[in-house]
Amino acid sequence: MFITVGLAPDLEEERAELATFVHDRISPFADAWDRAERVPREFVSELAERGYLGAAVPGEYGGGSLDAASFGLLNEELGRGCSSVRSLLTVHSMVAQAVSRWGRPEQKEYWLPRFASGESIGAFALTEPGAGSDVQGIAAQARRTGTGFVLDGVKRWITFGQIADVFLLFAEVEEAKAAFLVPADTPGLTVRPISGVLGTRASMLAELHLDGCALPADAMVGRPGFGLSAVAATALELGRYSVAWGCVGLAQACLDASLAYADEREQFGRRLRDHQLVQRLITDMATGTSAARLLCQQAGALRDARDVRSVHATWMAKYFSSTSAFRAASDAVQILGASGCGGEHPVQRYLRDAKVMEIIEGTTQLQQTVIAESVYHHRTPVRREEQQTKTMTGARR
Ligand SMILES: Cc1cc2nc3c(=O)[nH]c(=O)nc-3n(C[C@H](O)[C@H](O)[C@H](O)COP(=O)(O)OP(=O)(O)OC[C@H]3O[C@@H](n4cnc5c(N)ncnc54)[C@H](O)[C@@H]3O)c2cc1C
Incomplete structure (x- = not known):
């Protein structure tokens, strides 16, 4: 029993449906997935079939186009059952959201319907051995060639990297940071599983090694400096x-x-x-x-x-x-x-x-x-007379 403020009746219905799904299809298995350090592929397909993986994809590309309240509810309920499963929704949605907002029309046409249906799983590859909180420190390099780019570097702690079909990956191009869509089967990309992690053990983490990965010019999302x-x-x-x-x-x-x-x-x-x-x-x-x-x-x-x-x-x-x-x-x-x-x-x-x-x-x-x-940054500017009062009394009125 919990208190929810302002939850509309349709959201209550959504919550009930999600809660049943989590109760029946996630909670009984989450400990076993944690021990096995993986979420079964069939369950990922089930999430996709129910439309949960496409939640953040715009409707015009076949996604759920969920508003923030419904997306929040989905995350809350999945998180109640298994944080690893919720992590899959998180990273996949992050990639979908970035492509929807910043992708070229052809990138949207190609990837978004696949993200919506779950045919392709997206993962987010920013962190490196030497760059965690300080993302400006990423060292992966993208070198321009006549036809596109060649990428070298290492990405670590990539959630669901073991099963992702494409990575939204960040690298430096001529001293500016840029984002790329890197398919998992790109020659030169090696995906190494990471095991024995403290928590979200079923989130199938991976380390990515990019060794001369050739990408076409249209693999970049946005432009250099916007990554x-x-x-x-x-x-x-x-x-x-x-x-x-x-x-x-x-x-x-x-x-x-x-x-x-x-x-x-x-x-x-x-x-x-x-x-x-x-x-x-x-x-x-x-x-x-x-x-x-x-x-x-x-x-x-x-x-x-x-x-x-x-x-x-x-x-x-x-x-x-x-x-x-x-x-x-x-x-x-x-x-x-x-x-x-x-x-x-x-x-x-x-x-x-x-x-x-x-x-x-x-x-x-x-x-x-x-x-x-x-x-x-957001504080309301203090008016002059208020400032005077504050100085006199040591406190704002
Ligand atoms: C389970 C898991 C899943 C992950 N999934 C992904 C993923 O999908 N994609 C991805 O790109 N990355 C992923 N990460 C990486 C994650 O984003 C980083 O771990 C996080 O950004 C922190 O970086 P770090 O671990 O290198 O810690 P560091 O940045 O080295 O920080 C170490 C400690 O120092 C503190 N610290 C650092 N800078 C400061 C500061 N300026 N002031 C005060 N304290 C500071 C931190 O708070 C922390 O306590 C994942 C990590 C884990 C554990």
């Missing part, structure tokens, strides 16, 4: 929104598990739910989850209104949701005690997944600096 500031920014903005909602689902899963366990388990002659210190953990978890959901709803409303403040609101939503999800997961393990540490219960997966949420799409520390800068 990070426009193409990557568009993708990351959607990625943060998606992860923020996924974290709401993750926190909700922690709350649900804690409520169920504390209701049944007895110690010292009372149910755990009747011990005040356990009640405090549950109160913090419920309040954090609701607050995170509200911040996500605010970011979504601004996104739908194409309000420039949506960027700032999305940072706040991702920061709060990811830190809340990690706290909720840690407290859920605490409430379940040894059962929470064992492999039989998903809360230990939730905890591992929640830690990853504080690292991807902008680390917690990066958000802590960016949000502060943004608050200064």
Whole structure:
């Protein structure tokens, strides 16, 4: 049971449908996928058939063209079942969004219907061994040739890189950053699986080695100099929104598990739910989850209104949701005690997944600096007479 503010009746219907799908087709299998470090290909096809993978693709290309509220709901519900599955939706949607916004007409015509149907899976390849938070430091190089480009470099931690059909990949061209669509079967591209990751273990991470990859000139998305500031920014903005909602689902899963366990388990002659210190953990978890959901709803409303403040609101939503999800997961393990540490219960997966949420799409520390800068940028200018009052009293009226 959770509180949702302003959820329209059609969204309630959507939530019910998604919740049934997650309950039947994801939750019972997510621990096994986590152990196997893969999501089965048949399940990816099922996601595609249900139209979930095409959620961010415009309707004219066969996609769902979902508004921010519905896309948020989809991410929340998938995130409640399995953060790795939600990650697939995130990266695939990021690529689709960037191509929709910045792609040439031929790139849109070719890729978007394939992204919409799930025939092609897109992955986002920005991070490198030497460039994480500081994306300006990417070292992959694209050299111009008579017919296009030749790419060299290494990309690491690429979500669903093991099964992606195409990578939205960033490299330097003549000292400017640019984005390219690199099909997975491009000669010279080697995809190496990464295993043993802390969380989102089923997200089939890969390292990409580009060794003289020849691409045609029309593989570039946008133009040189726009790679990070426009193409990557568009993708990351959607990625943060998606992860923020996924974290709401993750926190909700922690709350649900804690409520169920504390209701049944007895110690010292009372149910755990009747011990005040356990009640405090549950109160913090419920309040954090609701607050995170509200911040996500605010970011979504601004996104739908194409309000420039949506960027700032999305940072706040991702920061709060990811830190809340990690706290909720840690407290859920605490409430379940040894059962929470064992492999039989998903809360230990939730905890591992929640830690990853504080690292991807902008680390917690990066958000802590960016949000502060943004608050200064967006603050309402203080009028002259207010400034005088502030100086006199030490506080604004
Ligand atoms: C499971 C997983 C999936 C991923 N999927 C993808 C993907 O699909 N595509 C992709 O391109 N990348 C992906 N990444 C990479 C991810 O985007 C990076 O891990 C992230 O950007 C952080 O970079 P880093 O790990 O190199 O950490 P670093 O940038 O090296 O940071 C290390 C630590 O230093 C702190 N730090 C860094 N700079 C500052 C600063 N200025 N002020 C204060 N603190 C700072 C960070 O907050 C962090 O705590 C994935 C990572 C993981 C773990």
